[in-house]
Amino acid sequence: MVMSGTPVIDMQMVDGLAEEIVKACVEFGCFRVVNHGVSAELMAEMKVVVSSLFDLPEEIKRRTANPNEHGKGYIGRNRSTPFLEGFSIDEISYPNDFFNRLGVSTHQRDIINRYIKAIRDLNGLLGRKLMEGNGLNGDLFDGWCCQLRMNKYHFSAESIGLTCAPIHSDPTFLTILQDDEGVNGLQVVDKITGEFVPFDPVPGTLAVNIGDIGKVTSQNFPFILIVMLYFTT
Incomplete structure (x- = not known):
């Protein structure tokens, strides 16, 4: 089920x-995209790689803290x-320190780098269309900082009905989210009613939402950007 409308x-x-993108940002603040350029195969491979990183011993994972x-x-x-539980690559233009600290394999590096490129390409397209939809020209996000975040939610019988991630707004301009198609639970606030409503996964899509920076500067895009790219498993 997708949030109504x-x-x-x-x-x-x-x-x-x-x-369409500008309208979705203004009216909803979030939307889903299809034919986004990140192949189903790459999305599935990324899930496998991320899962393997979370399976590493605690002392190895903490090398990136x-x-x-x-x-x-x-x-x-x-x-x-x-x-x-989470990982982040704090600037996706420079992932090698993260790779080296975890000792990831050549194959894992390749998958993550391919995923980063595909998401960055999508991010660039979204930025250009946001500019175009506001009567402007250029690449909105060109050269701006981007963060890749990978989350794992440890579901169990005890966690049913509890909040796994605190209620929050993203302190970013734009978030692109690959959610887990097998698990729902993501909710957003309906701006009219103020109620939390489901924003459940749709196979093959990526979720996009405008963060605090994007909301505050919607009439005058800033020249600094942090784009957080979430992957859940």
């Missing part, structure tokens, strides 16, 4: 794509988020 936008649409900045590198389960 939430658009599913075909990124290969010939006419009206820019207008950033003691000075919470939320960067590896984040283990804790009292406030007992079901959530």
Whole structure:
């Protein structure tokens, strides 16, 4: 089930794509995309690679942790988020330090790098269409910082009905989310009713939502961007 009225936008649409994206951002703040350029095979391969990273011993995973900045590198389960575990590559243009700290294989590097390129290409297209839909020219996100975040939710019988990730808004301009097609639970706030409504996965799609920066600057795009790319398993 998709939130009532939430658009599913075909990124290969010939006419009206820019207008559809801008309309979805203004009216809903989130939408799903199909024909987005990230192949089903690559999405599936990425899930396998990410799962294997989370299967690494705790002491190896913690090699990527950033003691000075919470939320960067590896984040283990804790009292406030007992079901959530995460990794981040804090600038996807420079993933090698992350790879080296975990000792990932050549195959794993290849899959992650291919995934990063495909998502960055999609991000670029979204940025150009946002500019076009606002009567502007250029690449909105060209040269801006992008973060890849990988989340694992440890579901169990005890976790049913509980919040796995705290209620939040993304402190970003744009989030592109590959959610797990086998698990729902993602909810968004309906701006009219204020109620939480399901934003359940749709096979083959990626979810897109506008973050705090995008909302605040919707009439005047900034020149700094953090794009968070979430992968859940």
